[in-house]
Amino acid sequence: MELSELLNKTDYEWYEELFKELSPTILKSINVQEVIEKSVISAEKVYKMLQLENSETNLTAVIESYGVTVVHVDELISSPNIALYDDSEKKLVIFTSTVKRLHQLILKKGMGELIDEKQFKQLILSHELYHIIEMNEADIYTYSKILKRKRFGFLKKTEQLPVASEVGAYHFSKILNQLQFSPRVIEVLPILA
Numbered sequence: 001m002e003l004s005e006l007l008n009k010t011d012y013e014w015y016e017e018l019f020k021e022l023s024p025t026i027l028k029s030i031n032v033q034e035v036i037e038k039s040v041i042s043a044e045k046v047y048k049m050l051q052l053e054n055s056e057t058n059l060t061a062v063i064e065s066y067g068v069t070v071v072h073v074d075e076l077i078s079s080p081n082i083a084l085y086d087d088s089e090k091k092l093v094i095f096t097s098t099v100k101r102l103h104q105l106i107l108k109k110g111m112g113e114l115i116d117e118k119q120f121k122q123l124i125l126s127h128e129l130y131h132i133i134e135m136n137e138a139d140i141y142t143y144s145k146i147l148k149r150k151r152f153g154f155l156k157k158t159e160q161l162p163v164a165s166e167v168g169a170y171h172f173s174k175i176l177n178q179l180q181f182s183p184r185v186i187e188v189l190p191i192l193a
């Protein structure tokens with residue numbers, strides 16, 4: 001696949017793919033289109049609620065206002081993760097070597113004009129900020145129990161749907177950073193030939 005194809009893919013196409021990738025088994029038990037639409041609305045609501053001027057300092061300040069500590073780890077062995085948020089520990093770990101590696105890939109693939117290093121770091125922080133907010137504020141759709149499963153024909157079990165959280169976080173980071181393409185593009189760069 002060419003980079004231009006990735007850049008031109010719609011948000012909806014990316015989010016639908018995310019469902020297939022992360023939760024292939026639940027596709028039949030939910031209305032994917034509806035969940036995507038509601039997750040996007042949820043990201044827009046959080047964006048409006050925050051009225052945040054986008055900068056690394058501001059993003060870090062909002063993250064810290066939720067009692068979360070931001071820790072930068074420079075792993076020698078590169079981690080597959082860019083960032084990890086642990087809600088029980090109230091800790092957000094940013095893997096700086098992965099961030100650097102991905103940013104170099106952005107330059108190598110000729111996307112340097114579309115997103116610079118500063119914006120890339122803000123993109124990562126805003127994705128994580130969304131997760132922190134959905135877990136710590138009441139009634140955020142993407143963190144509610146979306147999935148209703150029938151058990152033994154009658155018992156109903158409701159569960160959270162992690163893929164909805166991801167759609168919310170990708171969408172929030174996209175609109176906050178005014179990206180013209182989906183943040184998912186950067187994540188698939190390593191597998192782009």
Ligand SMILES: [Zn+2]
Nearest residue numbers: 127131166169
């Ligand atoms: Zn995420």
